[in-house]
Structures are given as C-alpha cells and as structure tokens.
Amino acid sequence: MEKPTLVTIKISHYCEKARWALDYLSMDYREDAHLPVFHLGAARRNGGRSTPQLVGPGLRLLDSTSILLHLDGASGGRLFPAGGAEREAALRFELLMDKELGPHARRLVYWYLLADRGALLRVVSDGSRPGQERALGLLFPAIRWAMRKSMRVDRVGAERSRARLHAFFAGVDAMLSDGRRFLFDGRFTAAELGLASLAAPLLMPAGYLPWVDRASLPPGMRGLREEFGGYASARHALWAYESFRGAKAEGLDR
C-alpha cells in the first residue's frame, strides 16, 4: 500500500500540527517539504494552495483540521473526545485556534523575520532543499514582497495580531483557570496538539525547528516568548510540546 504524502512548508506551524498528529498516531507517511512560496507547485497539483496537505490513494485532505479529523477516525478516536458536548466544544476550539492563533502568530513572527534576510534564510534552511534555499536567497526581495502582500505583514497588521494573540491566550487562560490538567476529556487531545503547534513560532519550544540557533533570531522575535510566556495557556502549550511531541498514543492510557 502506497504511503500517504504530507505536503508541507517545512517551517509552518500548521504543518507541524499535522506532522505531530501523524507521528503521535504512528502513521506511515512521507513528507514532501518545501520552502515558502516554493510549495505552490505541489500544493496546486493537489487542488489547493496552502499546506499541510495529506494526499494518497483515495485521500486528498487540504487543511490541518481535516487531516486531524481523518486521523481521529482512523485511530478510533485518539485525537478528539468521543462525542456529545465535549466533542463539539473541542471542535469549536480547534477551529478557533486555526482562525485566531495560527494566522496571528504567523503574521507577528514574519513581521520580525522578513525584516532580517539572514535570519529568515537561517530559519527556512534545514538543508533538505538546497536548490530552494539558494533560489530563496537570490529572489529574496521579490519573495519578501509576495509574502508581505499575501499575509498583510506590515506594522499595523503586526500590532493588530499582537492584540488578538493577547486576547486569545487570555481566553484560554480562563478555560484553564478551574485547574484542569488538559483542555478536554481529561487527556491529551487535538486541543493541546493544536495549541502547542500553532503557538510554537511564538514560544519556540526546544524541539521545534531544531536547526535554528535561538540566539541568532531577531531580538523582536526572541522577545515574543517572554511577552506571551506569562499566560497559563502559553505555559500549558510549552508543557504539552515538551511532554507529548515525542509521545506515541499507543503508549498512553486513554
């Protein structure tokens, strides 16, 4: 049976969410990783534009939460609560993260990274796509223009994203304020997985983008961990990343 392919932008936090879910469930897959913008050829061939995409025989999933829902079904409910109000709340929370945390964290981080050519090239270059790395270096001004335009990365946008992120983390703090250990169902679910993945560019947990020397990041980007790290929900995200990024579902109690 042919392995499914996970098409990614290697550094994307949405792609990390899908990759982590596949790893957590010990699913067999291959990754077709790209640098930003260079993903478009592969993504369009599958009929989409953004990554992650999970494709294979009889499979064409073009969004991270669709991928998680598919994997939840395939694993007998390892990622989401089984049913009822808890499942509905967990699904709503996943969509909220996709809409708020994901895009606003990305825009704020790119605000700092796109202003520093060297730092951007170091972050996107893990050595797996030397041709794309060279091309990005050569075409940097045009690619930066396209990325700023498509994600509306400018000072006003960055400050709006910063405010939205503070509101988001404060909202999740309120959910955790009753002392619960996990967001839903008393166990690790897609909620922790999504929160920790989508917050990773802000908080930079140790295992995320391991080839990146943290000290070489732009100071503004380094400051984000401190700016958001005081939220209980940000600490929860860091804890989830550190405790569960290498975990396998079959090794855990339900």
Ligand SMILES: N[C@@H](CCC(=O)N[C@@H](CS)C(=O)NCC(=O)O)C(=O)O
């Ligand atoms: N809702 C989508 C969002 C994914 C997304 O925005 N992916 C970004 C990478 S972080 C992307 O591929 N952007 C490139 C583009 O849209 O051309 C999901 O959950 O998969």
